[in-house]
Amino acid sequence: MSIRLGSLLDFAQARYVIHLSDGKRLVLFRLPSIEPLSISVPRTNETQDGWSYYAMEAECPHAGGPMEESHIDIEDSAYVVSCPWHAYDFNVETGESSVGIKTCTFPIDIKDQVVYLQYNVKDGGVGDVVLGKVEPVSEKVMLKNREKRVKRKKKQPASPVSTSTNDVITRTTSEDMDEEEEGLDAHSIPRYLDEHATFCDWAVHILNTANPEHKIELTTHFFSLFAQKETSPNSMSLGRGTVTPPDQPPRPESLSEVNPWEAPKPGRGGNLKSRITMLHALANIELWAIDLAIDICVRFSTFRTNTESKRELPRTFFHDFLKVAADEAKHFSLLRTRLEQLGSRFGALPVHHGLWLSATETAHDIRARISIIALVHEARGLDVNPMTIQKFRNAGDMESVATLEIIHNDEITHVTTGHRWLTWICEQEGADAVQVFRENVKKHFKGALKGPFNEADRAKAGMDGRCWSVSLENLELPIQIPLKRDIVQIIQMHKYPMDLPPEHTYISVRSLNTYIRDTLK
Template identity: 95%
Template sequence: MSIALHTRMSIRLGSLLDFAQARYVIHLSDGKRLVLFRLPSIEPSSTSVPRTNETQDGWSYYAMEAECPHAGGPMEESHVDIEDSAYVVSCPWHAYDFNVETGESSVGIKTCTFPIDIKDQVVYLQYNVKDGGVGDVVLSKVEPVSEKVMLKNREKRVKRKKKQPASPVSTSTNDVISHTTSEDMEEEEGEGEGLDAYSIPRYLDEHATFCDWAVHILNTANPEHKIELTTHFFSLFAQKETSPTSMALGRGTVTPPDQPPRPESLSEVNPWEAPKPGRGGNLKSRITMLHALANIELWAIDLAIDICVRFSTFRTNTESKRELPRTFFHDFLKVAADEAKHFSLLRTRLEQLGSRFGALPVHHGLWLSATETAHDIRARISIIALVHEARGLDVNPMTIQKFRNAGDMESVATLEIIHNDEITHVTTGHRWLTWICEQEGADAVQVFRENVKKHFKGALKGPFNEEDRAKAGMDRRWYGERDNSGSPTVAVMAS
């Protein structure tokens, strides 16, 4: 039996000043991809000398393989938690969790982690290479993982009342977003509501509950206010989850609107009257596509927030009558924050192409499904996450190809970000419908199929993106039609 021998080498990643974001993808010359995490030190060193991976100002750096060992999920998109005074990251596809220091998981599998050393303001990766390998492994490139929401420039919409800088609000995963409360600002003369990008959203005070925030955002008509408040809300809730004073949920204390309002300046039409996008061969067609997608993302923000507050008092149909755990609220609020990011990216791209959101008519067809499923969380998850969002996984690659064929690579980059996030959103729906059904002793696939027949008009038609659906947990049992043997064949038909 031969034993592979390894030599540890130190790879210079760059200056500490170059690693100020929450995550980076590290590409090495041997083809390996790693994720570098920058996280607040949980228990900063009590001595004057920080740990080797810790900075003087209280940040710790960790590295692990970029692909989940279970099914290859992108760990750069993972969710960060603290368990037993250690950071744990969860794969966005199937929620497999891994300790960022040891690589160990609660489900028995393990991923590779790599020590990080900080010396003289330089970040080094400790990396094992097999003895006898060809040459040294070196750094190929570093890619920051950015989820920064493209908020409108506040300099155009506010005058500082105070001279001190705005406080940075860091999202739980990525870029710092400048935020200043309304007390620190005053509006420019002549600014109002509607689609005005430069008016100031109203922030709730420190006593506001989760459901207070949710209803406030649902009742916010201005799209720019909605995405800013959603981003702040997710950041605030995620930060408080790791502190001794978590945010009160306020279950059942407030009522969500039957339908979130939209600015009066938006032209609303019936879904069948919306502009036809065409094939993307010209600028007008591509703008129409992007505008339609932006409208969908705006409603998707409301859908992800609405499910939290509308079903906040839900209890399982069991003797124990379990309520939804706090992780449910975090997961769907993360979806809402992603949708806010998506809207901001699409709105920015529309403006780069010489248009704007609101230049074309919009419809509220997606909210009709929310109204149809307002009585049952199982139906809501089935139709919104596992029908509508899953259908997005099917059509997104074809849409992206249209933009690629037109040479619009900037839009391609935006749409690819959105598509990758949408896989995790379907995963979230799959995870929580499965959880509810497991508590109630029900078959999640059967519950899904029954809700499709009751609440979705038409058929779940292909072609299906089987690869990405499988990543999200939806194999053919969920959407394939069954033959006499019970095996899936083509599609689920709604009654």
């Protein structure tokens, strides 16, 4: 049967989720035609202006991964999409995969500027199936002042400006500022690098960018530019080892920075103040997450495996983590927008750099960096996100729920990315990835690591609970004695002097508890 999806003008984004009345979910892709339009053999899924439309199952047949978040490549003159969870690849026309499994694809016909889906009962429908709804997949960040820039662009005559992908207009000179712009902060326009800039040039430039709005705009542009060049003969030079990342990315002076334990307590989400505090804390985390995903690329760009072959990181490593950074930029923009909708703003509350402390702790070893950042911190996010979302749902804040659900689904793919690349490195070096992970947690993670774990979403990301989560609570996790907060709180709680041997630079949580218990008997 032929199901009318809508007018061609309604499908201008790259991806849509199609909901049918029988419960089936499909992904509709809008992609540039790989070959010029053939007049003699017209393609029913192709438009006159060079766009092709494809539809496939929204869930990966392997483990149910969201194909609307898939990565797109061109192989043998055909589009191939890869599941974000476990990288299973599928041809968008045939549904065939290089790993031997297959997904269902559905023909798309374009007639008289209308898009139709060809859908058969044998494909899973029962009786008459009709369109339920069409949802565009959120892909763009919420950039500030973009509309003003577009307006100025239209008003101005030709001048040296450049236009990035995702409709972000960038200015390369200041001479074309009109009266409207003169009333704006001059720093509201980020600096874009020229066409000769390498991957690492861009990475360090973004790391050194303090303005959050500049950072998310540049990150979005950088990912689009790099991904576009990867499908062309002139791919971007990586520039391995040519520049040095900062020890810690700067933040605007207007932000009030505090120690992690001095940050505002979010509460239970029962009132507006509590929810704003939660969203503000999450926005701060996402901003640091951008830097973490970019830093791992440039800091370890010269990494080679500890093997005879000394393999360097493949280009897909840089693509994968840059995609993570672009997602984090989107997340920050969504949270910042939601804060403003609730009458607040990012920077209204103090922020901390606790997440970057783990980056500093693991700056010497990519295995440690992936273990702690992706497989501890981001995986921990999978555990707590559902509870946070439920707090907002209980408060009736469904707009924030929608934002947090987008973020949570993306975070599953980020843990997948970390798991995939730690596994790749360990396979090259003949090491056990789980053991490497556990050793790095013991050495470099400071604090409690307790359940309950979100085993379902961890499994989607490749972290099977039998290997990656069980007994983590029993690990001897070190804390540094100079972290005075912990020691002072213990002393104040028990009102008892505690003298720890000065030679004990590190002491495990379990040993510290035992020491306190024995001392206070």
